[in-house]
Amino acid sequence: MSVATRDIRVASHVENDKAVLIAGPTASGKSALALELAQRTGGVVINADSMQVYRDLRVLTARPALEEEARVPHRLYGHVDAAVNFSAGSWVADAAKVLAEVRARNRLPIFAGGSGLYFKALTRGLSAVPPIPTEIRESVRARLERDGVEALHAELARRDPVTAERLKPRDRSRIARALEVIEATSRSLTDWHRDGLPPLLPPDTFRALFLAPDRDQLYARIDARFDAMLAAGALDEVAALASRKLDSQLPAMKAHGVPALIRHLHGEIGLDEAAEIGRADTRHYAKRQFTWFRHQLPEFEWVKPEAAGEWLSTPTSS
Template identity: 40%
Template structure:
């Protein structure tokens, strides 16, 4: 069984290139982006447009409500099931996204971590509201230095996750991540990473921020709030949406909001690039070079 993984920093055109590959080689696309799983938030999370989804089957997009919590292992199990079904139809499973932790869960597996009581999670979320994320990060530094070295100080979700595991079990999450892991999906993977030089990447990120604004990201957030969802839900704490909330609060202008979205996405791209540099067995392809992309995929699919 052969599976294609299309990776790359934000704004490198992964959705578009995945569509090209799927149409050329007879594939179906499986989402591997933890933000594109949410309903009602397509603009800020850059869900592939409906036009793309009509041309080629797309799986695991927008299946959670905005206040639901995505889970890497649950996603990996579902993605594995869909990939097998796609393969059995004689088509190519194409995993696309920028949540590399999820892809690692699928390709390498995750160690089993005990479940955390809801009360522990709620208490930490309350503490974060009252004292701020910095206070939680400092506390994590005291109990799990190994995990802290892998985290960004603003990575809210992973800081909360690491602390809740420690609070619930008395054991650092890093200790659970040293056991024997098994891949969720046994397959032959081709991992292609789309790349751009920094100037072009940042220009595309800046343009994307403007497109989000013109496409109605402000209205998207307001609709979500009008539906009764809290502004503290995970997706609205992401880089696309925090500036929008500040704009709705009238603390920044529309231009400042657009600038902050672009700036946050540039920082996010930097973190993604750092991760990708450490990843093994990646084939790097220029994002604008469709010919090279097709050649790599064709070589992979035609090999024994």
């Protein structure tokens, strides 16, 4: 039985001035739980998944179906073009506006997703790095492709040794990001992190749970869901994205399954191999989600999916 079909007796226990945060690994049932909660409370589901923001990837990121979005208000889903390097800071800015709107209407804000950094920014705050000009970002990315990640890491070690020491030498995205910040602001990421933005949801203003299904069952569900995505048109979706010839370092181009399916479309590997790579990447990501939330956000209470309704119906949980 899915989470969405279980009785969630929450209407008398959830106050609209306290947000509900529903996190968990991919394919754990977060969207179904959020939908059911929103239906029973008149709440609004707010996306906290870094890939579901992209309009180009409805199928492959398992965004709520159009029918589900019509049943209750869903916000911050599919509102960003794949050509945009959408950051956690951009998401927080959008989330702040939506949160204010939802509260002004006296409705329950329900944040649902699997992106740990989004939830951390929401509850702990975020560094106040200003937007990076497009020309600087493109210049750094071009150097990354031309000179390689090792050269850029060596440059970062000279210009910002503290950040360079913290990053893995082959972490292309974070090394490029650190150099972009220096180029644009003449300050290091370490400096910016000291001058952070306050959290949108301070302590005692939210209830947070992490759906923690059995690992083997979750991995089987991930595999089955990826196959269902292919049957539902994920390959066509990726073909349309690939035809745009976007920068391979953009977040949308690195969504689970996208790189392998593009390799298949280019004739490099068969569809079966691409699908297995996509399934394996997604399973590995789910494993990292468990680890990340356990260490980074211990205030989230871990709950089995079958016990989520009881957790939400208990007014003393937090």
